[in-house]
Amino acid sequence: MAVFASVLLTNLFAIVVALVVITIAFYKWKYVHWKMKGIPYLDPSIPFGNITNPFKENKQLNVEFANWYARLKSMKHRYGGVFMLFNPILLVTDVELVKNILTKDFANFMDHGFYTNERDDPLSVNLLSLEGQKWRNLRVKLTPTFTSGKMKMMFQPVVDCSNIMANAILSYSNNQQPVNIKEVFSCFTTDVIGHCAFGVECNSFTDEEGTFRVRGKLATETTVEENLKNLVIFAFPDLAKMLRLAITKKKVTQFFLKLVEDTVSYREKNNVRRNDFMQLLIDIRNSEENGEAMSIRDLAAQVFIFFIGGFETSSTTATFCLYEISRDLEIQDKLRDEVNEVLDKFGGKLTYDAIHEMKYMEQVVDETLRKYPPLSIMFRICTKDYQIPDSNVVINKGERVAISSLGLHRDPEYFPEPEKFDPERFNPENKSKIHPFSYIPFGEGPRICIGLRFGKMQTKVGLATLLRNFRFTLNPKTNDPLVMDPAHFLLSAKDGVWLDVEKIG
Ligand code: HEM
Secondary structure: HHHHHHHHHHHHHHHHHHHHHHHHHHHHOOOHHHHOOOOOOOOOOOEEEEOOOOOOOOHHHHHHHHHHHHHHHHHOOOEEEEOOOEEEEEEOOHHHHHHHHHOOOOHHEOOOOOOOOOOEHHHHOOOOOHHHHHHHHHHHHHHHHHOHHHHHHOOHHHHHHHHHHHHHHHHHOOOOOOHHHHHHHHHHHHHHHHHHHHHHOOOOOOOOOHHHHHHHOOOOOOOHHHHHHHHHHOOOOHHHHHOOOOOOHHHHHHHHHHHHHHHHHHHHHOOOOOOOOHHHHHHHEEEEEEEOOOOHHHHHHHHHHHHHHHHHHHHHHHHHHHHHHHHHHHHHHHHHHHHHHHHHHOOOOOOHHHHHHHHHHHHHHHHHHHOOOOOOEEEEEEOEEEOOOOOOOOEEEOOOOEEEEEHHHHHOOOOOOOOOOHHHOOOHHHOOOOOOOHHHHHHHHHHHOOOHHHHHHHHHHHHHHHHHEEEEEEOOOOOOOOOOOEEEEOOOOOOOOEEEEEEOH
């Protein structure tokens, strides 16, 4: 018996050693990728590649990419290789090449290369992840959903939601309590997108455990373990499909599929129409030929990506903005003066045209998106071999390319003193001098953010409503300087942004 156990142990040990050796050999083979191509690269280490070991120091991925950008740039490289686990990614630092990839040579870099799994993760089959002709067809269909006419139609509900937010903040100011503005703005944008995408009143302020708010948090926050699972999905998408892995959490998928099914069936049975994204998608679906029409699952995937894209990006933008203008009261006062001046002109009413007259507001939001672009890593998959101009280097079909807008936006060559929050960078005179493609918070080219207008609109409405009513200062509970939260895929302030609020007038 003892002999049998000892043989078993020896065999087990041999298997483990063999596995370790094979894994190391596999990694070493992968890690020569850039060297073999003669492309400069940052030294990776097993097993995370260039990513900081999340068990030692969990860093935000957007920040990691920006740091790699700065390192490659400091070595005067126009591009360079990095590794996520063992996956090689070409990180571009040269703005001309950024321009080629996003616009001029878009045909070679059309796809994001995100994981989709129609069977097990139906919400993943959305505009952000779709590829090739399927993406193109859907983009053409969805583009009319975001025209300025449609934005005007959705404007009043956004204002109504912002007034509810102002009411919620009033109680903090009355009780002299600091407010976690990130949480408050997330409730506002959840209410907005719930209304505008699904036609649902979410009441995130009164119903703290509200299903939308909870599902929104669940969909966007990840644990270290989930981040690792997502990295594995990223590294082995085919295996992940075989193992039926999903990025979207099961509860989130069930909730959104049911909501969309119920809403579509209710509207169709009762002949109900509403001014929201869901209605626009139902109309597109009804206008399509049988066989080509979007299924309910397709429709749910699109409203879902509007929901995810819609609430978190805008709420983090407004949060970063309020953080900065609470540190610089001169900017805050100037912005408030403009809001009041314009509103006086419009009889005190916050209208679509009034928001567009607020030029300084535009500058402040532009500068916020410079310093804190919420979605700052733009991935592309090379879909056709591509020779980098003025070089012998070829990016091969299937290789991943990344652009870090955070890296570009904090590059002193394009934005001197990049850590300084200075809306004057975007005044009409200076704005015209900004190097093209060094400022790309929404991406650029055919794959530019489809919700740009909506995102900016709801951010500005929220800010205008708050600034005309309150004065904000930084509460000591805020990390200053801010720390970015590794639990979010988007740039987001860890532990929130806490502000003291004083009612005006
Ligand atoms: C401040 C707000 C926002 C920012 C900074 C932002 C940023 C971005 C960025 C950087 C991309 C990737 C572009 C690329 O890969 O080249 C993107 C794509 C996208 N965004 Fe936004 N976004 C915002 C708001 C919104 C809103 C409000 C919606 C929907 C209601 C939305 C929906 C989408 C979708 C569907 C895509 C994928 C487009 C495609 O691949 O064709 N975004 N966004």
